[in-house]
Amino acid sequence: MRRFLVFLAAIVVVAAACGDTAPGQGTSVSPGAPSQSRNEVATPSGSEIPTPSVEPSPPPAAIPEGVPAAYDEDVPARDLPVDELIPPGDEVTGVDRASTGDGEAVVIAFATPGPDPFRQARGFVVWRREPGGDPPWRATFGLAHGKREGVLAIAVDATDLTDDRSDDALIREETGGTGACATYRVVDLAAGAQIWKRSVCDAQIQPNPDPIGLFEIARIYGPDDPHCCPSAIRERVLAWDGERFAVVSQTTTPF
Numbered sequence: 001m002r003r004f005l006v007f008l009a010a011i012v013v014v015a016a017a018c019g020d021t022a023p024g025q026g027t028s029v030s031p032g033a034p035s036q037s038r039n040e041v042a043t044p045s046g047s048e049i050p051t052p053s054v055e056p057s058p059p060p061a062a063i064p065e066g067v068p069a070a071y072d073e074d075v076p077a078r079d080l081p082v083d084e085l086i087p088p089g090d091e092v093t094g095v096d097r098a099s100t101g102d103g104e105a106v107v108i109a110f111a112t113p114g115p116d117p118f119r120q121a122r123g124f125v126v127w128r129r130e131p132g133g134d135p136p137w138r139a140t141f142g143l144a145h146g147k148r149e150g151v152l153a154i155a156v157d158a159t160d161l162t163d164d165r166s167d168d169a170l171i172r173e174e175t176g177g178t179g180a181c182a183t184y185r186v187v188d189l190a191a192g193a194q195i196w197k198r199s200v201c202d203a204q205i206q207p208n209p210d211p212i213g214l215f216e217i218a219r220i221y222g223p224d225d226p227h228c229c230p231s232a233i234r235e236r237v238l239a240w241d242g243e244r245f246a247v248v249s250q251t252t253t254p255f
Contacts, residue, residue, distance in 0.1 A: 085139070087110065090111060094156060102130065102166075109156060141194065157170040161207060161212065162212070163211070203218035213239035
């Protein structure tokens with residue numbers, strides 16, 4: 001409820017200091033094939049979800065350059081030396097621990113230190129533990145953004161999003177602007193694969209507890225609406241159907 005009230009308050013207040021920064025596009029910088037999702041969609045605020053394209057098989061995993069491929073000590077997630085599991089010289093900006101059907105997982109967000117917080121290279125990496133494995137910890141997925149891509153912050157919600165009793169990660173890459181733009185990704189932590197992506201402005205996406213999935217709230221604009229004053233607010237719930245996140249409920253409230 002608190003997030004909802006904050007979102008509504010933002011409708012009538014547009015920060016003068018915000019620029020018109022377009023959403024950044026995440027790219028992996030590791031060698032090998034670039035990572036793609038099974039259901040990768042970019043949707044501007046207020047538009048409907050296009051029919052997704054589903055790949056026959058996920059591409060090879062990629063991790064950011066400088067991230068070690070493995071960690072040899074079989075320790076629980078809380079004891080991992082997270083500073084050693086990101087590119088050298090970068091700083092940890094967030095750590096989220098999760099439990100999957102195949103063992104523990106950790107999502108580590110990081111940034112390259114610099115004098116300008118609005119122009120920093122940022123990224124994240126997923127580590128998964130296989131108890132008794134050789135090695136027990138492996139880096140399974142990650143992305144890195146250059147400082148010119150405009151990613152201002154990376155936040156992670158680790159919880160079950162696909163109703164399989166295994167945690168996933170909803171990753172928000174904030175790019176700012178007057179519409180509080182961001183790119184959202186869902187990563188299946190057990191598989192080490194991205195399964196969904198959307199870039200939006202004037203919208204927020206968060207985990208939905210019942211039914212398990214995603215909750216989206218978005219401002220809806222008519223052709224002549226100024227940015228301060230959308231015509232309506234749309235709320236919808238999306239649930240994983242085995243191939244994609246599909247809309248299971250939707251409510252539009254006019255102003």
